[in-house]
Amino acid sequence: MALPLEGIKVLDLSRYLPGPLATQILADFGAEVIKIEEPKGELGRYLPPLINDTSARFYTVNRNKKSVSLNLKHPEGKKIFKKMVANADVVLDQFRPDVMNKLGLGYESLKEINPRIIYCILTGYGLTGPMRNAAGHDINYLNTAGVTELMGTTGGPPAMCGVQIADTAGGSLYSVIAILLALAARGKTGKGQLCDVAMMDGAISLLAYTIGEWSGGNGDLPIRGGELLTGGYATYNNYKCKDSKFVSLGAVESKFWAGFCKKLGLEEFIPLQLEKSSQTKVKNSIEKIMLTKTRDEWVEFFSDSDICFTPILTLDEMVKHPQVLARKMVHTLADFQGSGKDIVCTGVPIKLSETPGEAKMNFARIGENTDELLQAIGYGLEQIEQLRREGIV
Missing domain, CATH: 3.40.50.10540 (Crotonobetainyl-coa:carnitine coa-transferase; domain 1)
Structure with missing residues (x-):
């Protein structure tokens, strides 16, 4: 063909x-x-x-x-x-x-x-x-x-x-x-x-959405690490786990946030999802909870929850991930040119x-x-x- x-x-x-x-x-x-x-x-x-x-x-x-x-x-x-x-x-x-x-x-x-x-x-x-x-x-x-x-x-x-x-x-x-x-x-x-x-x-x-958010708002420049999609809110953030590895929550939609809170028994946080003044309190609470389990234990805990929750992978973990392999997004060339090294190339996206x-x-x-x-x-x-x-x- x-x-x-x-x-x-x-x-x-x-x-x-x-x-x-x-x-x-x-x-x-x-x-x-x-x-x-x-x-x-x-x-x-x-x-x-x-x-x-x-x-x-x-x-x-x-x-x-x-x-x-x-x-x-x-x-x-x-x-x-x-x-x-x-x-x-x-x-x-x-x-x-x-x-x-x-x-x-x-x-x-x-x-x-x-x-x-x-x-x-x-x-x-x-x-x-x-x-x-x-x-x-x-x-x-x-x-x-x-x-x-x-x-x-x-x-x-x-x-x-x-x-x-x-x-x-x-x-x-x-x-x-x-x-x-x-x-x-x-x-x-x-x-x-x-x-x-x-x-x-x-x-x-690539700033299309960011420029729209800034120019269509009240004129204030975005705060580094302080906006909805940059770490300012608990609903869309990275969290450190017991083993010093990290997980990410991308629960922008209210249904995902509600599912996350219910799974943890934090129903009182559901209405606070986008309440800016409450974010420090909510984030601090979630951070403490995340430190009680390892990254992979949290992944298992939320495995039956459709809430946009994923582990943060290292490169050596990524190349072995079943979704990455299913998509043929990495090609590992073993003992490349007799060097004793395995070279990884990206696949066709x-x-x-x-x-x-x-x-x-x-x-x-x-x-x-x-x-x-x-x-x-x-x-x-x-x-x-x-x-x-x-x-x-």
């Missing part, structure tokens, strides 16, 4: 996390993704911890791809890239805004070669505005987007998230959406286009009934497909060897 993106060729210039995760999603659904790497390989290959000589993290975002090593600063390297663009559908660029333009390989140049090309540039702050050329990482985009200020406990400092929200949700996922939208538009117009995806923009868009994605665990070495792909655009073996001697590929 053909996958949805079979026949779509993507030239991937990205590195580290945001772009590679985006193109991995495209690859899982059938796109031919070709990593264009400098001859020594993209920098994401060398982030610790290493498995043999390659980053463990590299393997989690670069499956199902091919690799071509190519020096884009060399005139012949540029010529090769342009030939590849002539037969490609998508270019994903994760450099700062003007890097590819200075190389003569930006969108305006490439669309002259291939008017159907979809050029997605994924940057921190976008192609417009006073910060277009500023350096940044996930923490900076979240800070500028106003997200970091909201994370943490009451009275504490802004907290750092354990995952890269702006990089992945704001960058990777929106790049995939942009590319798919541009492909759909091209199907109607026959023309490609420039996709300007900024991780700051994506992070701001989008489940399609007719054309499901495939998490094939194929990982290209640096430039593994250079000869194959250069021959496909007209280069002979002797020419390729000469290019290799000159450090072009």
Whole structure:
């Protein structure tokens, strides 16, 4: 059965996390993704911890791809890239805004070669505005987007998230959406286009509910750790247990809160669910009760109650959870490459009934497909060897 993106060729210039995760999603659904790497390989290959000589993290975002090593600063390297663009559908660029333009390989140049090309540039702050050329990482985009200020406990400092929200949700996922939208538009117009995806923009868009709550309220800024969904209320909170592990209650709806209180014999707290002045008293009472059992004992205690109550799992617990396994959301590669280490990769999160994605665990070495792909655009073996001697590929 053909996958949805079979026949779509993507030239991937990205590195580290945001772009590679985006193109991995495209690859899982059938796109031919070709990593264009400098001859020594993209920098994401060398982030610790290493498995043999390659980053463990590299393997989690670069499956199902091919690799071509190519020096884009060399005139012949540029010529090769342009030939590849002539037969490609998508270019994903994760450099700062003007890097590819200075190389003569930006969108305006490439669309002259291939008017159907979809050029997605994924940057921190976008192609417009006073910060277009500023350096940044996930923490900076979240800070500028106003997200970091909201994370943490009451009275504490802004907290750092354990995952890269702006990089992945704001960058990777929106790049995939942009590319798919541009492909759909091209199907109607026959023309490609420039996709300007900024991780700051994506992070701001994730604040939709929070902005609505703030701007539609009395004008007060949200209190860190003090709002309904951030720890200010007993009904939606984390609780420490006897064994120092934690559980979470997400009983926003009154029926779930009532079920929780009744199970604990705390019926007097039911009408206090959203009474702000009572939250300290209610939370303190529940905290003391939660300390009387271990996390897993509480999970068993509430196992027959449909109240949005779950344990907070560690990563090693998550990868063994029956729901995670049933959804095929982790793939454990035992004794990966003879290293003695088991590498865990995430599964395909989008489940399609007719054309499901495939998490094939194929990982290209640096430039593994250079000869194959250069021959496909007209280069002979002797020419390729000469290019290799000159450090072009």
